[in-house]
Amino acid sequence: MFRKDAVLSVGGYPKNALTFEDHLLWKELLCVGKVCNLPQKLLLFRFNPESVTIDEKWRGKTFLKIRRRSIENGSVSDEDAQTLKTIIASQNFSSYKEASYYAMVGKKYLWTNVNKPLARENFAKAISLYPKNRALYLFWLSSFLPSALVTKLYATFKKQKL
DSSP states (O other): OOOHHHHHHTTSSOTTOTTTHHHHHHHHHHHHSOOOOOSSOOOOOOOOTTOSOOOGGGGOHHHHHHHHHHHHHTSOOHHHHHHHHHHHHHTOSHHHHHHHHHHHHHHIIIIISOOHHHHHHHHHHHHHHOTTOHHHHHHHHHTTSOHHHHHHHHHHHHHHHO
16 A cells, blocks of 8 residues: 555656566655555455466576666666566466466465475476476475474575575
């Protein structure tokens, strides 16, 4: 939730920030006023296999570098914008997007809403749709580990990402 006048004062959503335009908008809003998280849930959203949004890790290192650089700079260069369009166009096929979706759901069942059989089922769907992603096999195998070990691995993984 935001005030329309605040968004307009920073120029609205930035152009060329394909799939991460919110990040750049929020960064700009932080410079013009107070920002806080509300304790109430005001929005419910859902993902599905046909969703535009996919796990950004699936976009690759180049995408992640451009996103990081753009957020640091506050804008997306024309050259980076063209690279983003190329990356997204190359990944815009149904089996890839569906595999990303099922991998994301599998991770939720593995780490957040622990249900290892459902995690395995979703990782298996992801593997069947896009068998080239080696990480999927590791996630699937980790769903057979004891829950305490999975929790510890996840905590270690999250620490490394920060």
